[in-house]
Amino acid sequence: MTAEESEPRPGARALFGAAGRAAGMVWQAARAHVVAYVAAVVVTAAIPVAVAWLTREVLDRVSRPDRTGAGLLELALALAAAGGALVVATQAGEYLRGEVDRRAALRGKDELFAAVGAIPGLAPFEDPAFLDRLRLGELSAGHPGRLVDTTLSTIRSTLTVAGFVGSLALISPIFTAIVLASAIPALLIEVRLSRQRAGMLWRIGPVERRRMFYSTLLSTVDAAKEIRLFDLGGFLRGRMLAEQRTADAARRRMDRREVLVQGGLAGSAAVVAGAGLVWAILAAGDGRLGVGDVAMFIAAMAGVQASLGTVVGAGVMAYEHLLTFHHFVAVVTAAPDLPVPAAPRPLPALRRGIELRDVWFRYSPDHPWVLRGVDLTIPVGQTVALVGRNGGGKSTLVKLLCRFYDPTRGSIRWDGVDIRDVPPAQLRSRIGAVFQDFVSYDLSAAENIAVGDLAVADEHRIAEAARDAGVHDTIAALPRGYDTMLSRSFKATAADDDDREAAAGVLLSGGQWQRVALARAFLRRDRDLLILDEPSAGLDPEAEHQVHSHLRTLRAGRTSLVISHRLGAVRDADRIVVLAGGVVAEDGRHSELVAAGGGYAQLFARQAAGYRDEGVAVAG
Ligand SMILES: Nc1ncnc2c1ncn2[C@@H]1O[C@H](COP(=O)(O)OP(=O)(O)OP(=O)(O)O)[C@@H](O)[C@H]1O
Structure with a gap:
């Protein structure tokens, strides 16, 4: 048109x-x-x-x-x-x-x-x-x-x-x-x-x-x-x-x-x-x-x-x-793009789990189907890892869970309640997330973390979240610590001319930004569902190891959905779900999927082979 x-x-x-x-x-x-x-x-x-x-x-x-x-x-x-x-x-x-x-x-x-x-x-x-x-x-x-x-x-x-x-x-x-x-x-x-x-x-x-x-x-x-x-x-x-x-x-x-x-x-x-x-x-x-x-x-x-x-x-x-x-x-005066329930139902804390029932989705009638009948349950207290090829629909599924779009067919249920029947803001207040394309705000380091939950973010909680994400030392070493502007497009207001160096903003590296985004999500650690879409994509191996070990502790007993292409990082998940062709192609624990010898097993073997080198011994 x-x-x-x-x-x-x-x-x-x-x-x-x-x-x-x-x-x-x-x-x-x-x-x-x-x-x-x-x-x-x-x-x-x-x-x-x-x-x-x-x-x-x-x-x-x-x-x-x-x-x-x-x-x-x-x-x-x-x-x-x-x-x-x-x-x-x-x-x-x-x-x-x-x-x-x-x-x-x-x-x-x-x-x-x-x-x-x-x-x-x-x-x-x-x-x-x-x-x-x-x-x-x-x-x-x-x-x-x-x-x-x-x-x-x-x-x-x-x-x-x-x-x-x-x-x-x-x-x-x-x-x-x-x-x-x-x-x-x-x-x-x-x-x-x-x-x-x-x-x-x-x-x-x-x-x-x-x-x-x-x-x-x-x-x-x-x-x-x-x-x-x-x-x-x-x-x-x-x-x-x-x-x-x-x-x-x-x-x-x-x-x-x-x-x-x-x-x-x-x-x-x-x-x-x-x-x-x-x-x-x-x-x-x-x-x-x-x-x-x-x-x-x-x-x-x-x-x-x-x-x-x-x-x-x-x-x-x-x-x-x-x-x-x-x-x-x-x-x-535009009507909301997603139907708002006439009599919204309150959303209680998650007790049983989140269930996707025969979810079909395409971005518009002019776009191809991305999901073609996904059936999936994320039980309360468990970590489900979502893996699959590029363009398989993993991030799309995350967007549906946050109700940024509604399924074209099928439903998503929170303890049996269709999420279309609750106010979107209430649903989102129960979710913490790191998106694959998280935002680097032209704000101070403290504000960049605080945006994760402006209502509760104080100095102490911000520093705690930064520590958990392994970025506290980096931020503390910046010219103005947590008040340092993480942008070179804007300057922090300098108190006087001597302070000009400190007022200049700094740029973080990709991996450091990734940790800031994680800290943002950690501010919402008490939420019912934690979604981590490629949380360690930009991290070095050491940092990735640290972050995943920390995430394991943090996720213990919590409901979370983790997306990653690095299969080694998600092998300990309670369940691994392989999304292929718009449906759940495989679903089970790591050992079960490896034993089944399907696509996951092949992919895992290929990644593992890429790291194997007879001459190198790894300590610890
Ligand atoms: N906003 C959008 N509008 C139209 N199509 C989209 C949109 N976002 C994603 N797509 C399409 O939907 C499909 C699934 O994309 P999605 O980002 O969910 O894949 P993914 O599994 O997360 O991929 P990756 O592993 O590369 O992150 C892709 O074909 C993509 O082109």
């Missing part, structure tokens, strides 16, 4: 809903500022009309044959005061506009990311349409105040138009009607243009995300090694610029269309204004209009046209913001 096909076209109801939500958000975020801003807007709208009337009065008095000068000083002072008030109100309005936008943006981002954080599963993050929507939603969450701003601009200009229309109608009702009527096609054309612009922004969404992907690759350390060694800079830059050109071409087409249309509208407005001017001058020549009337007519004509232009422009801008803001609304 292309982005164009799936381009969302919100109806009037959805847009009204979005407008209400934006207004509510801005009001909640900055009530006093909104009130002050509205006051400033009303003042700036009223002053030009007042100035036009005062000017007319001055000109009429000055041009009267019986000129006495009476009241001129007051009028001049009133004009000066109006000018001063306009300056103050304009500046105050500018400041208030920024402040309303900032406060509303803070609230908008809070709402957006709270909603994103509350998405129970992973599927939306793999859905391009959702990612496009999220990008546009974030864009508009950054400036929800703009919607109010453009709406107020529309109101302000409408007030100014109303004021000038009254003045203009007194002098020439016909021209008033012509000027007003000429705004209607302009409005319709602009609305159409803004719908096209919103459609264009949606269509270039995937292009923009790809461009960002390439620019991030080029500018962060993650890919820097390969880019340099494989000399990929030119290739990736070319791709990035190609995406940029595609987006630019779409924007250019839109800009050209707008230039043509706006030019046409401005031209027709100039014709109307010119005709009005000719009429007014001729009427003045005939004595039908006085000097003040002509000045008023010119000011009112220009005022009405300019304000009408702003009304149309700002109104259309508000409409355009609404079209973008409705992506924000769609994200924050």
Whole structure:
């Protein structure tokens, strides 16, 4: 499905809903500022009309044959005061506009990311349409105040138009009607243009995300090694610029269309204004209009046209913001990707075990089956090792146990309770895990461990978990110990210049990071189920031996699922389960599987042979 096909076209109801939500958000975020801003807007709208009337009065008095000068000083002072008030109100309005936008943006981002954080599963993050929507939603969450701003601009200009229309109608009702009527096609054309612009922004969404992907690759350390060694800079830059050109071409087409249309509208407005001017001058020549009337007519004509232009422009801008803001609304009001039970059942501590019953799974109807009827029990207090070829579905099974996805068929039961019937957060609070692709956070060492359980992590528990994972000494030796930043992209705030060396972040090695990830899981050691997906992949043999011996002690009597390609490391598990072809192909203790002489036995023999060397004797 292309982005164009799936381009969302919100109806009037959805847009009204979005407008209400934006207004509510801005009001909640900055009530006093909104009130002050509205006051400033009303003042700036009223002053030009007042100035036009005062000017007319001055000109009429000055041009009267019986000129006495009476009241001129007051009028001049009133004009000066109006000018001063306009300056103050304009500046105050500018400041208030920024402040309303900032406060509303803070609230908008809070709402957006709270909603994103509350998405129970992973599927939306793999859905391009959702990612496009999220990008546009974030864009508009950054400036929800703009919607109010453009709406107020529309109101302000409408007030100014109303004021000038009254003045203009007194002098020439016909021209008033012509000027007003000429705004209607302009409005319709602009609305159409803004719908096209919103459609264009949606269509270039995937292009923009790809461009960002390439620019991030080029500018962060993650890919820097390969880019340099494989000399990929030119290739990736070319791709990035190609995406940029595609987006630019779409924007250019839109800009050209707008230039043509706006030019046409401005031209027709100039014709109307010119005709009005000719009429007014001729009427003045005939004595039908006085000097003040002509000045008023010119000011009112220009005022009405300019304000009408702003009304149309700002109104259309508000409409355009609404079209973008409705992506924000769609994200924050999206139904959960995993069905939430209407009456969730509490999840008691594990007493019997976890059972997968005929579990089938594929990532989407467009993807192949990964699991094709897995039957597996993880009894309480036992360690089950899951082994199998790359791509066999081991990590997928872990994701299902954590309910990041639901099985396409079959069920997973926790002491007989289907995990779809309990709140996902409750299920996850009972699980500790090290994922194969664990995250290295750009945070301090202490924080990198604490994220395992922020509620309980204190200095003592963090150090204890680090000790268990064999990484305490490494961290303690860092320039700022546990406060050292484990990133070179950010610096810890240095107390003074002498402390700069200590403030610089450090990078850990792959194996050291692996241990930090383990420490994170050890913070959750008291959980009912411990999942370790390749916990020793990056460790040296000595460290692997230590970690596995420690894990053995830690796992004793606990329920755990361990995934590893190093069969020697899991041979002591209570049960070893071989996943092949999407099903459980073998299941038993190490000795049983070896005796059975199946795939596991062959794989184990091959790995063992790789380590056998007649000339080396291993001590201990
Ligand atoms: N998010 C995803 N979307 C689509 N397909 C996926 C996704 N994650 C994994 N797969 C596919 O599912 C299959 C199983 O992957 P999985 O990561 O579960 O295998 P694994 O047994 O853990 O492999 P390994 O031993 O290499 O870690 C693979 O074919 C993979 O391409």
